[in-house]
Amino acid sequence: MKKIINNPADVVTDALRGLAAAHPTLLRVTQDPAVVAWVGTPVAGKVAVISGGGSGHEPLHSGFVGPGMLDAACPGAVFTSPTPDQIQAAAAQVDGGAGVLLLVKNYTGDVLNFETAAEFLDNTRTVLIDDDVAVQDSSFTAGRRGVGATVLVEKIAGAAAAAGADLDTCARLAEAVVAGxxxxxxxxxxxxxxxxxxxxxxxxxxxxxxxxxxxxxxxxxxxxxxxxxxxxxxxxxxxxxxxxxxxxxxxxxxxxxxxxxxxxxxxxxxxxxxxxxxxxxxxxxxxxxxxxxxxxxxxxxxxxxxxxxxxxxxxxxxxxxxxxxxxxx
Amino acid sequence: MKKIINNPADVVTDALRGLAAAHPTLLRVTQDPAVVAWVGTPVAGKVAVISGGGSGHEPLHSGFVGPGMLDAACPGAVFTSPTPDQIQAAAAQVDGGAGVLLLVKNYTGDVLNFETAAEFLDNTRTVLIDDDVAVQDSSFTAGRRGVGATVLVEKIAGAAAAAGADLDTCARLAEAVVAGxxxxxxxxxxxxxxxxxxxxxxxxxxxxxxxxxxxxxxxxxxxxxxxxxxxxxxxxxxxxxxxxxxxxxxxxxxxxxxxxxxxxxxxxxxxxxxxxxxxxxxxxxxxxxxxxxxxxxxxxxxxxxxxxxxxxxxxxxxxxxxxxxxxxx
Amino acid sequence: MGCDARSVAAAVVAAAGVVGEHRDELVRLDQAIGDADHGENLRRGFGFVVSALAESTPDTPGGVLKLVASVLISKVGGAAGPLFGTAFLRAAGAVGAVEELTPELVSAALGAALGGVVARGKAAVGDKTMVDALAPAASARGADIAALLAAAAAAADVGASSTVPLVARKGRASYLGERAIGHMDPGARSVALLLRSFANSAAGSGVGL
Amino acid sequence: MGCDARSVAAAVVAAAGVVGEHRDELVRLDQAIGDADHGENLRRGFGFVVSALAESTPDTPGGVLKLVASVLISKVGGAAGPLFGTAFLRAAGAVGAVEELTPELVSAALGAALGGVVARGKAAVGDKTMVDALAPAASARGADIAALLAAAAAAADVGASSTVPLVARKGRASYLGERAIGHMDPGARSVALLLRSFANSAAGSGVGL
Ligand SMILES: Nc1ncnc2c1ncn2[C@@H]1O[C@H](COP(=O)(O)OP(=O)(O)O)[C@@H](O)[C@H]1O
Ligand SMILES: Nc1ncnc2c1ncn2[C@@H]1O[C@H](COP(=O)(O)OP(=O)(O)O)[C@@H](O)[C@H]1O
Ligand SMILES: [Mg+2]
Ligand SMILES: [Mg+2]
Ligand SMILES: [Mg+2]
Ligand SMILES: [Mg+2]
CATH class of the missing domain: 3.30.1180.20 (Dihydroxyacetone kinase; domain 2)
Known part of the structure; x- marks a missing residue:
């Protein structure tokens, strides 16, 4: 394996340190649990938009944190959905009192971990992203994966939240992007x-x-x-x-x-x-x-x-x- | 070889077609000779900043064309410096009457082709970029290569030109970046x-x-x-x-x-x-x-x-x- | 010697060792039909579990199982974190606050674990998931805890093997369609490994778990 | 038969064919110590040259050489485009407007070509560039054009081979330091190939080029 890394077990931690160093005026990065938040959060009265997923898909999701898009991202281990701890910590950091929109790619792990986190949070809405037509859609299976549409959902929901839309409207718009x-x-x-x-x-x-x-x-x-x-x-x-x-x-x-x-x-x-x-x-x-x-x-x-x-x-x-x-x- | 291409001889032409399609409101792309120019050019009274080089280094240089950076880029064949034709055509398109700054990575081919083009142009200044410390610097050799600093030179010289600096000032600033x-x-x-x-x-x-x-x-x-x-x-x-x-x-x-x-x-x-x-x-x-x-x-x-x-x-x-x-x- | 918190904790630590030994095998299984993280996820998770138990061991079997659950849920992520976490959480609920486990409680714990995994993951037997190992294990019976767990482990082994020829309907392998055929489900394999380790601990400690 | 515009044009077209045949070899040489484009650059360039000559052949040898120069300069890019272009441009200047070339004019053309390459590229013999082939070629002498070019081609071959053990001081191979040792300079090789092809054309056409 040829990679520019130190200990393979630390790649996400080490990369987050670099991300924080690279964007000191934009991002606030905490480790353990790992959360990447916009420095301007929480914004009182604004819906907070949070996403997350396994690492290894960069710039998804951390590269989309900032005004007009995500309030926070939760980077999991490589190809591993984040834990409820991370998601709860992110919500605690960025919730501005107008509710939290969770944008979740449709994978079993992501769904379950966001589900668990949501049980601990007030006033959340979850939108599942499942845009991959390579996978047969069926209610008997894990369903379609969330892939490229994620960026578009995050941008559009983030813009709606920035414009002052309420939680239902943000969720509805995110769903509209998923649907289209x-x-x-x-x-x-x-x-x-x-x-x-x-x-x-x-x-x-x-x-x-x-x-x-x-x-x-x-x-x-x-x-x-x-x-x-x-x-x-x-x-x-x-x-x-x-x-x-x-x-x-x-x-x-x-x-x-x-x-x-x-x-x-x-x-x-x-x-x-x-x-x-x-x-x-x-x-x-x-x-x-x-x-x-x-x-x-x-x-x-x-x-x-x-x-x-x-x-x-x-x-x-x-x-x-x-x-x-x-x-x- | 695994590549997403049609005919290998046409990759640059085909990619430029895609670049034009992707950025219709930003870029004006002409083929044969290949020139990528900002749609807003020529800007009367502004120094025009032009760079170019072999293709295969994308986004360098075409991805840096637009207001505040390059007025035009000349993409050569893959890893092959552009021809004087391209450079002259670029200058003809973007020269706003205040002179043309040519930003040239220090490779024999780039230097010679820009040199030839400059002979046909009025009021140009050429700045050579040679920032690669891996190469021994010597006046008896081809000298140091231009690599990463190119982006920084293009950004800073482009910003100076956009701010109304004259050709000498733009060239001096570009040289300052190269020097530093x-x-x-x-x-x-x-x-x-x-x-x-x-x-x-x-x-x-x-x-x-x-x-x-x-x-x-x-x-x-x-x-x-x-x-x-x-x-x-x-x-x-x-x-x-x-x-x-x-x-x-x-x-x-x-x-x-x-x-x-x-x-x-x-x-x-x-x-x-x-x-x-x-x-x-x-x-x-x-x-x-x-x-x-x-x-x-x-x-x-x-x-x-x-x-x-x-x-x-x-x-x-x-x-x-x-x-x-x-x-x- | 009864099956108290201390022996349950020891069994969990031993299982963590087994997970570590089989980390690469589980990664390879997940690489074939998934995303190659299952072994690493469990290794990381059980590593945290061992640290947590070293810091302080709860004083009931249920307390130990609950600690395991909460570490797995909060530290692992992926599908395995919440699913294994839920399994241990439901198992903890099933054994309640008793000081020592009985075969009946272990059986109830396995049933509850299965119920939890199914409730969360909505997989049925035959979907090529850990359920294919856990469901037969939960039906196993035995005169004492060691015998019960030995039967459960044997059933889980058979169940894990049964996933090989299947097309997956749940989890990441479901994206592969027919191409999942011929590969064992990594989660089913890890269930079988954990149960085999628990059975060995029970057998080694003489009476129960 | 004299060496008129038509025979010079025919020799150039034949040389284009040779470049095409050796395209992969030149790419390989450049891949070893450069950027793997030299063969492709020359193939592309001489392809345009052939098209331009097919469209209209100038009526003096000098006119043909000048057309070759302007196509190479305007269509090739890289180091080879301006250097070979300048070589042909200076050669054109040296032969002037005569209808037929003489051995003296060919000799003058080679000398001028060398002068042009050195003026633009500032390389000396031993710097591991095309100059190492062109310089000895320019000193070659012969009783008629065919003999002169045969001598030039032979000298260029020796010159190209002489680049193998060298460290480069000019061109892309100079970035490699000692690692360039053991590889032939691609531009020197292409000079030798062109001159050999010209010599063959001259020999084939009986008297001169
Ligand atoms: N819906 C489900 N129900 C039960 N088990 C599941 C389900 N989805 C996945 N699994 C189990 O999880 C295992 C994969 O775990 P892991 O690789 O850690 O997570 P991920 O799939 O998120 O990478 C699968 O092998 C399978 O046994
Ligand atoms: N300064 C120079 N003087 C003479 N010949 C040179 C010089 N620099 C490079 N060359 C010749 O050019 C050849 C490389 O041509 P080519 O591969 O087409 O261009 P590039 O180096 O730009 O990729 C070298 O093999 C060498 O013979
Ligand atoms: Mg995973
Ligand atoms: Mg090149
Ligand atoms: Mg996995
Ligand atoms: Mg080359």
Whole structure:
């Protein structure tokens, strides 16, 4: 394993120390339990927006803490949902008296730990994010995973809270984003988890994993490596057909790197995706391109498409100041 | 080779199409010759700031085009300096009548091509960037490479131009940044150039290349893989000793990913670097952490340290709106 | 020698050792069909449990089980933290405040643990989760605690093995569809390991647990 | 048959073919001590040259050389684009507007090319660059153009080989220090390849180039 780390058991603690050092005027980082909060919290009378999840997906979630987005993030161990302790500590730090919105990616561990924390908290609402069309949706299973849409939910709910919306409204908007967003990803290589030391799966040089999540789990199927146009199509068609997105829709197109993909390839893929959407009569009015929801060093991409209306667009455009996403301020 | 591309010969063209699609209100992208310009150019009476270089270092340089930074960037083929045609076309597009500042990384190819272009242009100033302490400085050699400091030069010169400084002043400030900045990097893995298809070098699992550049060239020496503290020290000590930086200095610390390094590791390294500088009595007053000067999918890091005074700090803090760097606007 | 708080605590410490020994195996199982953290999660969690017990051991078996529960819930995260935590919490509830466990109480504890896991995770037998090991274990019977736990451990082993050919309906392996076939569920394996360790402790200490 | 614009153009087209055949070799040489683009840069550049010549062939040897120069300068980039471009540009200047080349003019062209490369790149013999191939080539002599170019190509081959044991002082290989030892300079190799191809064209066409 080649990593720039000291003790593998301490990577999250050590990285949080670096995060705190890098953003002293923006973030307040506490360890044990680990919480990354905006220095301006609590904001009296504002709904507090909290998310969290396993580490290894950076900048998710800590990179999205700041005015206009998350009040706090709870980083778990690598690929491990945070504990109720962390979530309760985060809520105690940032609750401004107007309620706490918990944005939770739909994984068993995340759901259970946020559920436990919520039992100890007053006036919370939980919104589950489950946008991954690679997973069959069914009430008999764990259901769809939360992946790329998480960033969009966090941005839009965070903007609503910043604008003074109440807890119900923030939750409703977050749910609207979840309802209108679909994602799918593929991997060219597997990530290497620091406490494991070997790649999470082994992929031959001429194959890709299609339908991957963000935890190094193998995908739904392996396919031969194809050219960018074919790969982009293999991801976008299931996304568009699922909601479905149809001609006349206005959408946000989010082209995400899984971590190790060069920006050159990411923009190349984004260009193909824009052409594919245009050919379907779907108008891209907002876009996000970059490594935002990653899986350590995994090479691969995912797309998220979100149907926009003017309210969501305005909230997307609203000022945000975080380590990883910033505009208007 | 596993890449999300179509024809390897078209990667830059295809990626530029995606870049244009991703940033329609910010960037104006022309092909053949390839130029990425801010849509607001030319700005009458403002010094135009232009940079460029081989592709494969994204977001450098195209991701730094926009108000407050570059007026235009000239992306060459992968790891190949741009042609004089591109540079002349860029100047023709963005020259606002107050002169053109050419920011050039010190590589033979970049120097020669910008030199040729400048012969055809009126009222230009060229500033060479050569911050890499891994290379021995000598007037009998190609001299030091331009690496991480490039972002800092582009930001500060761009801010000066935006504030109305004249060509001489902009050039002087760019030179001040070059004079006060030092960098060094290491790699855990080699990049794979699309038109080659195999990694640029082969590195055993327990070795790192120390003193690498940003073109997949091997480094100055190989060393055993060590823990993060040792690796960070191996990069920072030569940087600090070179200028030298001394107790009492106020600096900007730029912790850069070579492309494939997880943000978790990057922040971890940044934290160690902050501690090391603090132990030397050097005060970090500004920081930048992220993948800004990359070498395709290479895993590795580099540090750049820039001595700041209040003028440089103000220019660093000035609003900037580009694809990859944005604040205050 | 009765099965008091001290012996329960000793059994938990011994189980923590077993978890440590099998950490890599559990990581590997989770790497195949999950996210490769199960072994590390349990190692970390039981490490905290051992520290907590070293600091102060509660004076009833139920107190020990409750301490284990609260450490696992608050320190582990992931799916295993809340699920194992809930199992120990319900087990603690089932044994109440008695000074010494009986076979009936152990049986009740296992049933309560299963009930807790099912209540939280909503998995049924056959979904390829720890329930596939815990459910048969909870039905085991025995004349004394050692015999009961030996039977439970044996049943859990069989249950864990039964997950190999299954497609998963719960947990992370459910994302894989058919590709989960052929791999043992890591949580089922860890349940079997814990029960085997508890059974060994019970057998070693002579009478009960 | 004299060495007119048409034969010079044909020699350039043939050289483009040789560059294409050796593209991977040149990439490999540059991968070892540079950035792995030299073969691709020359392939791309000479591809444009061939297209430009196909569109319209200038009517003097100097005109052809100047067209080659301007395509290489404007289309290649990197170090090789301006350096080879300058070489051809100076060569064009040296032969002027004559209709047919003579051995003296070819010799002058090689000398001018070398002068141009040195003026721009400031490398001396022994710095492990294309100068190590071009300098000995420029000193070659011959009774006719074919003989002259054959001598130049042979000298360039020796010069290219002489770069193997060197530490580089110019170009990208200079960043490697001692680690550049044992590798041939890619630009020196491509100079040798071009001159060998020109020599073959000259020999093939009977008299001159
Ligand atoms: N809904 C569920 N019900 C019961 N057990 C479950 C459920 N979901 C997951 N598990 C168990 O949890 C184990 C995984 O634990 P762990 O790897 O620690 O958490 P995570 O899946 O969050 O990474 C699985 O092997 C399975 O036995
Ligand atoms: N200063 C110089 N003078 C002469 N030749 C040089 C100089 N610098 C580089 N070269 C030649 O250029 C070659 C590299 O060309 P190329 O790979 O196309 O450009 P780059 O180095 O920009 O990637 C080297 O092998 C060397 O022969
Ligand atoms: Mg996990
Ligand atoms: Mg190059
Ligand atoms: Mg797991
Ligand atoms: Mg090269």
């Amino acid at each position: 967003a679909r994602s799918m990803g593929l991997a060219l290589t597997a990530p290497t988890v620091p406490h494991v030391g070997s790649p999470s799966f082994v992929l031959p040089d001429d194959e890709v994993e299609v339908g991957i999540g963000i935890h190094g789990e193998p995908g739904r199927r392996r396919e031969p490596l194809a050219d960018a146009s074919a790969l982009v199509t293999a991801l976008l068609e299931p996304i568009l057909d699922d909601l479905p997105f149809t001609a006349g829709d206005q959408v946000l197109l989010f082209t995400n790197s899984m971590g190790g993909t060069p920006l050159l390839e990411l923009y190349l893929a984004h260009g193909i995706a824009e052409e594919l959407l245009a050919a379907r009569g779907i108008t891209v009015t907002r876009r996000l391109v970059g490594p935002y929801v990653t899986s350590l060093d995994m090479q691969g991409i995912s797309f998220t498409v979100l149907r926009l209306d003017s309210a969501l667009t305005d909230l997307w455009d609203a000022p945000v100041h975080t380590a990883a996403l910033r505009w208007g301020v | 900045a030092r960098s060094m990097g290491l790699a855990l893995t080699a990049p794979t150039v699309p038109h080659v298809g195999s990694p640029s070098f082969v590195l055993p699992d327990d070795e790192v290349e120390v003193g690498i550049g940003i073109h997949g060239e091997p480094g100055r020496r190989r060393e055993p893989l060590a823990d993060a503290s040792a690796l960070v020290t191996a990069l920072l000590e030569p940087i600090l000793d070179d200028l030298p930086f001394t107790a009492g200095d106020q600096v900007l610390l730029f912790t850069n990913s070579m492309g494939g390094t997880p943000l978790l590791e990057l922040y971890l390294a940044h934290g160690i670097a902050e501690e090391l500088l603090a132990a030397r009595g050097i005060t970090v007053t500004r920081r930048l952490v992220g993948p800004y000067v990359t070498s395709l999918d290479m895993q590795g890091i580099s540090f750049t340290v820039l001595r700041l005074d209040s003028a440089l700090t103000d220019l660093w803090d000035a609003p900037v709106h580009t694809a990859a760097l944005r604040w205050g606007v």
